[in-house]
Amino acid sequence: MKGMRGFFENFLERESLFLDKTSLLSHYVPNEVLYREELINEIANILAPSLRIERPSNLFVYGKTGTGKTLSIRYILQSMDQISKERNIPLKSIYINCKLKRVADTEYRLIAQIIKSFGRDIPATGLPTDEVYNIFYRLLDSEKQIILLVLDEIDQLTKKMGDEILYNLTRINAELKKAQICLIGISNNLVFAENLDPRVQSSLSEEELIFPPYNALQIQDILRQRCSKAFARDVIEPGVVEKCAAYAAREHGDARRAIDLLRVAGELAERENAKTVQLIHLDSAEEKIESDKVINTVIGQPKQFQLVLYSILQLTPNNRPFFTGEIYELYSKVCKKAQFNVLTQRRISDILAEFDMLGIINAKIISKGRYGRTREVSVALDENMKVKLKELIEKSLQMN
DNA sequence: AGGTATTCACATGAAACTATTCTCTGAGTTAGG
DNA sequence: TAACTCAGAGAATAGTTTCATGTGAATACCTGT
Numbered sequence: 001m002k003g004m005r006g007f008f009e010n011f012l013e014r015e016s017l018f019l020d021k022t023s024l025l026s027h028y029v030p031n032e033v034l035y036r037e038e039l040i041n042e043i044a045n046i047l048a049p050s051l052r053i054e055r056p057s058n059l060f061v062y063g064k065t066g067t068g069k070t071l072s073i074r075y076i077l078q079s080m081d082q083i084s085k086e087r088n089i090p091l092k093s094i095y096i097n098c099k100l101k102r103v104a105d106t107e108y109r110l111i112a113q114i115i116k117s118f119g120r121d122i123p124a125t126g127l128p129t130d131e132v133y134n135i136f137y138r139l140l141d142s143e144k145q146i147i148l149l150v151l152d153e154i155d156q157l158t159k160k161m162g163d164e165i166l167y168n169l170t171r172i173n174a175e176l177k178k179a180q181i182c183l184i185g186i187s188n189n190l191v192f193a194e195n196l197d198p199r200v201q202s203s204l205s206e207e208e209l210i211f212p213p214y215n216a217l218q219i220q221d222i223l224r225q226r227c228s229k230a231f232a233r234d235v236i237e238p239g240v241v242e243k244c245a246a247y248a249a250r251e252h253g254d255a256r257r258a259i260d261l262l263r264v265a266g267e268l269a270e271r272e273n274a275k276t277v278q279l280i281h282l283d284s285a286e287e288k289i290e291s292d293k294v295i296n297t298v299i300g301q302p303k304q305f306q307l308v309l310y311s312i313l314q315l316t317p318n319n320r321p322f323f324t325g326e327i328y329e330l331y332s333k334v335c336k337k338a339q340f341n342v343l344t345q346r347r348i349s350d351i352l353a354e355f356d357m358l359g360i361i362n363a364k365i366i367s368k369g370r371y372g373r374t375r376e377v378s379v380a381l382d383e384n385m386k387v388k389l390k391e392l393i394e395k396s397l398q399m400n
Numbered sequence: 401a402g403g404t405a406t407t408c409a410c411a412t413g414a415a416a417c418t419a420t421t422c423t424c425t426g427a428g429t430t431a432g433g
Numbered sequence: 434t435a436a437c438t439c440a441g442a443g444a445a446t447a448g449t450t451t452c453a454t455g456t457g458a459a460t461a462c463c464t465g466t
Contacts, residue, residue, distance in 0.1 A: 108445060125445045126423030302448080324410065344450060349411065365411070369459025372409025 016232070017270045017277065023229040024263035026256060029074050034225060035218045036072050039209060043076055046207050047182070050091050050146045051083065055173065055180035058204050062190050063211025066254030069186050070152055072211075077148065090145035099153040107165040110157065111136050114149065133168075137175065144178040154185040155192040163197045170203040213253025219245035222255050223262060231266065237278045240265070244282055261285050291385060297358055298389055303397065304343055307334055308351050310393045312361060313386055316379050323374040324349060338397060352377065 022028055033040060049056045063069045077093040084091035094117045096104050104113045111132050112122035118139050122132060140147065149169070151157065157165060172181055185204055187193075193201050214222065223241045244265070248258035262277075265285035269277045298309065311331040315322050328345050335342045343351075352375055356363040363375045379386065 102446095106446075123422060125421055126443085128423095128444060131444095304448085343448090345410080346412095346451085347449060350449095353411090365457095367457035367459085368409080369457075370406085370408060370461085371459070372407085373455095373457060374410050 017235045017266055017274075018230060019232050020229055021263065021266075023226045024259055024266075026260075028226075029071060029078060030225060032225075033068060033072055033075050034222050035214060036068050036211075039068075039211060040072050040076060042209060043072065047076065047080065047148065047184075050148060050182060051080065051089055053090065053144065053146055055146060056148075056182050057206035058170070058183040058185075059207045059209070060185045060187070060193065060205035061209050061211065062187055062192070064190075064213055064252050064254065065188050066248070066252075066256035066258075067211040067213050068255065069188075069211050073150055073184060073186065077150070080148070090143065091148070092145060093148040093150065095150045095152065097152040098157040105156060105160060107161060107168075108132060110151075110165060115139060137172075140172075140179045140181065141176050142178075145180075147179060147181040148184060149181055150184045150186065152186045153188070155187045155189040158192075158196065163200050166200045166204060167197060170200055214249070214255050215253060216245045216249035219248050219253065219255050219258050223258055226259055227262070230263070231277070235266075235269075235276050237276050240277055240279060240282060243279060247282070247286065260289060264289055291388075294360065294381065294385060295388070295392065298360070298392065299396065303340065304347075305351055305354070306393045306397060307331060307338070307340060308348060309355065309360065310334060310390065310397075312355075312377065312379060313390050313393075316386060321376045321378045323376060324352060325374065327352070327377065349375075 023030065043059065043061075046059055047056045061069050061073065074095065077095065080091065081093055083089070094114055096110065096113055096117075098104050098110065102109070104110045108129050109124075111129075112124075115122050115132070115136055120135070120139065122135070154166075169181070169183060183204060190210075193205055196204070220241055223245060227236055227241065241262075244258050244262050247261060248254050251257065261282065262285075265281040266277050268284050268288065269281045274281070298306065301309075308327070308331055311327055311334050312322075314330060314334070315326060324345070328348050331348060332342045352361070352363055355361045359380060361377050362380050363377045365373065366376045367373045381389070
């Protein structure tokens with residue numbers, strides 16, 4: 001108890017490396033968005049009519065992750081909201097991230113989420129979808145107004161389900177008497193619109209913008225901008241920002257990643273009582289981010305996924321790729337031993353495909369000629385991680 | 401030797417089923433007037 | 434008679450199962466030389 005107290009006292013006395021961490025968090029919107037002036041102006045031009053209660057063109061924004069799409073849109077909407085509030089313009093902006101599991105990744109939930117932003121709660125289940133639509137219509141059309149509806153990661157929405165939702169949304173305007181709605185889609189899949197119903201495609205992307213990746217120098221400036229707010233003076237060793245930017249630029253100019261990296265590096269430095277953030281911290285930060293990501297995704301998976309992964313990990317010391325059949329065989333054994341019910345091979349096949357998507361395994365479909373056709377699976381993790389995951393899964397399955 | 405046809409061991413798709421969680425409805429019950 | 438309770442019908446969703454069909458190339462099987 002005494003030791004604990006000492007720890008916390010020590011913690012409080014210690015001078016933090018951080019001044020204000022918020023500027024390094026992902027939803028932070030800075031006062032100035034660097035290197036996006038032109039795009040922002042363009043978007044502002046497109047959306048401006050809404051301030052005069054005219055429906056602006058629907059807008060579609062493409063760009064890889066961390067190129068400032070979301071940030072720019074939010075930035076613009078923020079000032080539009082401000083103006084419309086000051087001048088009493090009936091303009092409302094709604095931002096929805098379609099990727100969020102169990103929040104807005106289905107038709108029902110998307111609409112429910114929109115309704116929620118009007119201040120009405122819709123139960124998670126129980127109501128028929130068209131009933132929810134009705135509520136939505138009535139809510140929208142209750143007064144003359146313009147709605148700017150931002151759908152972030154819109155590709156996730158159509159991936160699971162068809163494009164019916166989008167069709168409905170684009171068609172809504174025709175049915176509304178007073179209100180008008182403007183769709184702003186954000187996607188990091190550059191070919192997203194291609195396999196969309198042509199009707200949806202044309203009306204959704206009346207205007208299209210592409211966000212190019214940042215280069216290393218630009219990322220440096222962005223990092224410096226954030227740093228000056230986030231960190232105390234002179235705690236960042238020279239070269240750290242540069243290397244951080246280089247890391248991120250090496251991928252595809254992902255500024256978000258660079259910022260995360262810097263934040264985690266700072267946290268690590270602080271945790272080990274360092275006076276400054278050094279290059280070593282960057283390396284450990286990269287490692288930590290990577291391993292946290294893997295661990296979190298694995299923990300988040302349902303039990304059966306964990307069982308499958310566990311079986312794969314058991315096979316991995318053989319140090320050769322293995323096939324669906326082998327995995328399934330071992331998986332059945334593991335299941336029986338641990339008193340879980342055994343799923344069909346069909347299902348395991350899908351689970352393997354999902355692990356492949358998550359990047360935890362590498363799976364390739366190969367044909368062994370006369371000896372059939374299967375997935376050739378290998379694990380995409382280093383030894384440390386494998387051991388750690390094995391223990392983790394053992395623990396998490398023992399519980400139940 | 402060269403050319404087809406087979407065949408394996410799954411992959412991939414679609415539909416249907418199960419279980420859970422939640423709403424809504426209307427019949428039956430209760431309590432107060 | 435109004436308010437309340439509670440079972441049953443119906444939804445949305447996740448996770449599966451069932452049934453059906455697809456598939457790439459190593460091998461088996463021919464064929465004519």
